[in-house]
Amino acid sequence: QVQLVESGGELVQAGASLRLSCAASGRPLYRFAMGWFRQGPGKEREFVVAISWSGVTTLYADSVKGRFTISRDNAKNTVYLQMNSLKPEDTAVYYCAARSRDRLASRRTYEYDYWGQGTQVTVSS
Numbered sequence: 001q002v003q004l005v006e007s008g009g010e011l012v013q014a015g016a017s018l019r020l021s022c023a024a025s026g027r028p029l030y031r032f033a034m035g036w037f038r039q040g041p042g043k044e045r046e047f048v049v050a051i052s053w054s055g056v057t058t059l060y061a062d063s064v065k066g067r068f069t070i071s072r073d074n075a076k077n078t079v080y081l082q083m084n085s086l087k088p089e090d091t092a093v094y095y096c097a098a099r100s101r102d103r104l105a106s107r108r109t110y111e112y113d114y115w116g117q118g119t120q121v122t123v124s125s
Helices: none
Strands: 003-007 011-013 018-025 033-039 046-051 058-060 068-073 078-083 092-099 119-124
Touching (some): 018 033, 018 092, 018 119, 046 068, 046 078, 058 068, 078 092
Parallel strands (some): 011 119
Antiparallel strands (some): 003 018, 033 046, 033 092, 092 119
16 A cells, blocks of 8 residues: 655646645555646546656656656655646646556556545636
């Protein structure tokens, strides 16, 4: 079992930056690939970005490519999501997730084993 706790979400204006954090406990973070997903109002949960256990491989949704950056610090058991040039359409609850099977980055929600409770990001226009 691993517990994931997201933080850093808040209300910001369009064009601002935010950094989300996902702190893991219970098992070492290097055992997992990690992903960020989001769910906007009235929408399904969607993939945002993922990173392999080593940090070598990253995957990005087209909608955030060039604006968002994922990173991880396995020594601190924490994954980060740096979000720049935020847009109103980025408004959502952001979830981090951990995948243990092969520790490779994935875009597929169902391939992740553990989920955090989410943190709200609201971008005003």
